[in-house]
Amino acid sequence: MRGSTALPEWWCLAMYLAHLSRKLRGLELIEGIHLANEGSYDAIGTSLDNLKQLNFIFGPNGSGKTTISRIIEGSGDFPDCQITWANDRPLETLVYNKDFVENNFDAESSIKGIYTFGENVEVANEIRRLKGEYDAIKNKIDNLQKNLSGEDGVSGKKKERDVLEAQLVEDVWAAKKKLSELSAAFKGLNNNKKGFCERYLTEVRENDATLRDVSALREDAATVFSGELTKASTLPDQDSSSISILEGSAILSRKIIGKEDVDIAALIKKIGNSDWVQQGRKYFDQLEGQCPFCQQKTDTAFRQQLEAYFDETYIADLATIDKLRDDYADATEQLLNAYSMPDIIESRYLDRELFKKDVAALRLALHGNMERISAKRKEPSAPVTLTDTIPLLSAVNAHIAAANKKIKENNDTIENLSARKEALISQVWRRLLEETKVIYDKFKDETAGLDKAILSIGEKISEEKEKLSKRRCEIEKNERNIASIKPTIDEINKLLGSFGFTNFHLVESSASGFYEVKRADGSDAKRTLSEGEKSFITFLYFYHLVGGSFSASGGTNDKVVVFDDPVSSLDADILFIVCNLIKAVVSEMRSGTSAIKQVFILTHNIYFHKEVTFEKRRRDADKKDKTFWVVRKTSQRSMLMEFSENPIKSSYELLWREVRQKPPSDTTIQNVTRRILEHYFKFYGGIDPEDIIEKFDGKDKMICSSLLSWVNDGSHFATDDLYMACELGQVERYLKVFQKIFEESGHGGHFRMMMGDDYATLSVDETHNTDVASETFRILENA
Template sequence: MIDSITLKGVASYSADTPATFQTNGKKVNLFYGLNGSGKSTLGKFLQSIDDEKYTNCLMVPLQQQEDILVYNQDFIRNNFYEIPDFQGVFTLSETNHAVELAIEQATTELTNIEKEEESIQKKITSKRRDIAIEEESLKESIWKSKIKYERTELNFCLDGFKRKDTFLQKVKLSKGDTTATFDSLIAEAKELSGQDGVLKPSLPQITFDVSELEASPILSEIIVGSKDSYLSSLIEKMNNSDWVKTGLSYLKQDEPCPFCQQDLNTSIIEAIEQLFDDTYQSKQDEIKILYERYQAVINKIESTLSTSIYTFDNELNDYGFESKKDLLISTLKSNLKQLEDKHINLSKVVKLTDTSPYSEDVNLALSMIQADIDIFNKKITNKKSHLNRITNCFWSILSAQSHALISAAESKVNDINLQIDALREQLKINKESEAEQKSVIIENRKKITNIDLSISKINQQLSDLGLLGFQIEKTSDDEQRYRIIRTDGKGEDVYNSLSEGEKTLISFLYFLECSTGTVTEESAVVLNRRIIVIDDPISSLSHNYVYDIASLIHHKVLQAEFKQVFVLTHNLFFFHELLMLKSPRGCPSGYKLYRVTKSKFSQIKDLKRDELQNDYQMYWQIIIDCKSNPDYAHMLPNAMRNILEHYFNFIHKKEALKQALETLGESESEFKPLFRYINRGSHSDSINLIDFEGIDIDKYISKFQQVFEATGFEDHYYNMMGLEKPIIPAISEVVSKDFEAKLIK
């Protein structure tokens, strides 16, 4: 038994959103839908489930095609069109208890085998569902990695893999070793994208030479005043010539000594000044020049290293450049301070620090930074290849991180597949047993089957339906085929002379015989294995035959021992009859109802019996639906015509309708074709075609409303449209309500 059917990407069914319905284990499934809604596609799918155009459609569990028999236009075309005769139907006709017992036992065994097969198929379906759940769980788990990195600099690595299935496949296939990390790839990608193709400038080495200044001999000299002064021995003994030199500037004539605050005579002042002669002064000037040169070097170095070229962002490793630069400058400034001290205190011996190791450290750091810049610039120059490398590393890391998760999932799936293989082996054994039992049925049926009984049944049913002008007979004694003949013996091409309704009737009666028989002696007929599909059997019939066909289907199909039945129709009366024959109210036990609708795409939805509307109500519903759904526009004129025919025929106001349509047609020339179309009736003559493409729905409904207003029955229009009614004339109200009550009843 079919549990569910999914239609997708075929005919009027969406390629993106599948239409799925569940049978809930019901044997009888009745479908109602307007013409063009998508019913026939369901029948055609069940008729040709292996056709490649139904690749995206699904039947659960899968049934053998040989067990599905479909009545539709294809069946009629394949069996009756352009052929002088058609295959006979082999049915049981003789009584042979031994043969019947053998067939019964084989049929029972087949039923048991089928139950076991269904059980196995359900297990396989369940296992496949487990695989799907496992695969979906794996997809979701791996997908989280995509979400984690899609808003980072590595988002470009995800291009082309932003669907869960393709993302998982990429992770599975991306094998490879790499020492990179996601953080390092993010940093590298940020460099490449952030620079926007701009190369980093090169870093010049700092060049200066202060070794001569730092090793100057004068720095180790003890510079004191001249020995020509009689005070020189005293000053030397006191070792305070720098102090005296500093105080010399404070010596002035006629003022006390700045040292002892005693009056000084001229000879003492001269003696002090004689201490600091030209030699002393030249030494001091030499130290001053040394200081100034050293100061200039420091200023140049500081100025150079403070330029933007030596300022690095956080993404570039500076290899300690900043600290080494600071240490170099601080050492230079420390030496400068000692030179300043020497200039002030010439007698002081100073030793400057050798700064060459510090400058070498700075240049070493610059060399290492330059090496990184060279690498970066090379990447920028060949950006695409580096981005490709980053992408490959990204997927390799992701694959490595996901390896355990993927392996665990694949291991589970492999185990489940092994279980499925074992179940398939059981099915294979069952199929062999099934073939054996079918062989028993076939061999025994040959002994008691022929096509004569089916001929008799079809002819009797034709007679019961009042079709007495033709019947079927065997083509000859040695051929197991039928042909249609006239009862009066006239004419040879009988089939092509039949009306469409007569062709439909005889083809359907033939189908009913096929459903319980077989067109070849080499087939085994097991009713409880057959699924019967009947698509609109009254599409070309008058209403006189609706009850007869419904009764035939009820007794010969729905009440028979078939495995499952699907009946599809556009006719509400026929749909009601199938239900009424089983139960006067509610949904009969073992039945399930569906509605097939089409807006942009077809949909199949469950239907409750109390949701059914009669034909008259359905035509009004089409008009209401057209106001919100332009896809129904092509149905609007026909719905209008049927409503007006039903209503005005019922209230015996056909002449009033005709007069109103003629009057409106004269005053509304734009809509004259519509009014003429409505006024002609459904089948007034053999030419009944009209083109209403591109109609203005609101205007057409407005003209439809005017028909009711012109005849005095606008109250009925408002009521059926679900609109607020104006003041209604008493006579119209009585007639309208009486009509509505009787129609709906």
């Protein structure tokens, strides 16, 4: 059973220490029981801990003893209770309580037969031999488990490996933190160290991704893991080939001069500046034949020679220069405008700063070339060399190409996002594996030997478990050969007859494997048994079940036996026989050769408790295998109290123990004190209760009268079982009157002796509400 209520830390620690102790001694039994939210046990709960082979639990009816037996049996649902077994290995449990009686003797069906061994000595010896081998194999398995998991179940080879793995977890986790910018690759594991290491070990075995630089992984991660990916349009490519063609025009490098076979050509050549002459022509034309330089009137022949010198070829070359200048200007303007388009300069995939810088350099070069072309037009005879803009154009276009590459990657990523993520995650893990290679190699070397040992031990455990299973089968096969329900009938009938129960007996039922209870005349006796008869035969039935089984096999299974109030409705002589039979079960358990490993005895009967706990030889060693408990019930809850020795000395001592209890029970203190007075003063004799009553006044007199009411009514009357809770002030007042009765009667010494260290003069506030005392007196008088 696993409870939902958290168990107290002290109880868990106690169970751990008890577990260690029993592991060392090789005992398999119940170490502790925690009870909460069941029957008379509240949510806080109470516990039986450090349990031993023999455990005595005393408590009044209704205090919660049967709840304990039901939890041990495990047949019900007890969500907030828990049983702790040594070695975490539950045993078979046999529980005698009222449920056992109802299930086996109150039902309409026949009684299940109990299989016990017959008289085949040879087979019995074989079973004994096989059981010895079975136990030896089980011990070997336990030793192997200790080697594997340690004495405490949390050490050994597995613990050594766990320590190394825990260190690997920490080391790998620390390495992961260095890749914090790539944490998206570890999604779902960023807050789970153990899960992260498990994935790490899987990656060690399976990851064959490409090893990439961390910076490249970060760049990809910024895109793939961004969660904000949208498709982007490709930046337009710009055709700058026309500019390169115009810059290579031959007219720029050629000297453009007039016709050399004209007479004036010698003069112009002598001057060495045809461009100067050409520029002066427009003034010559404006002056209508007058020389713009010397102001002399020229003749017609001079005009004709100028026109002949600057012929059509010259004019055509000038026109070519003009067109080159215009075309270059148009191409420059278009290109620079295209580079300034928002789709380009605002693109997040473009390296904007470098792009602007390179465009500025290109613009400067283009404008410079335009100025040179204009200079050529002014001085056609002077060759002109333009700046080569091809490298600058290439630099600018390279930025656009790089942006388009990123745009393509972005769009491809969107179309294949899952695959890209998977690939990138594998690459990030591959990077982590590379950076932790030294760590993992060390872990692998240190765990190799441990893994081999753990595997070997595990295989040996499996082999031994297989042997254990075979021995179990052989034992059961032999048990079936000699097991029968007939010996149980004979033994029970023999015991019934020896104690005077001669008017009924057990017989085999017509249905195989069952019993019936019959009268001497053959009639069914099951429904007509008295309470005493039924109690005795059901106990004998259970007693034989302890040494047998409901099936033809399983009689030698290790088991825990519980006796819960087995003497209800039994006469004293039968009670004595039941005590001795239970002692025989205990003795068999203590021998160490029995299948019985642990016994619990629960009762409310003081006489039975004293008989069953009595041992002729009282040795300290006897205390090491048993515990004593009392179930104490108040109006609110039941509590389990452990004692180092048997707390039940006598019925009279038990009553005084209730008086000494701190705090005193508010449900029983009235009847307890009254019975002490009845027992003591009737035994002592010569005491006149009326004289004692007269020594009290007021409400104390009424309380005294109620406590001594046995004078007129006898020792057993209705108020013996009266359930009435008192407030704390009422309890203290009753105790004060109780003490004063002894003192006023001259028996104060007896009171002090029985109270021992708890003796004190009790005081009560005399102003306490007398209505409470009066009402109490009235209830007792009218009961």
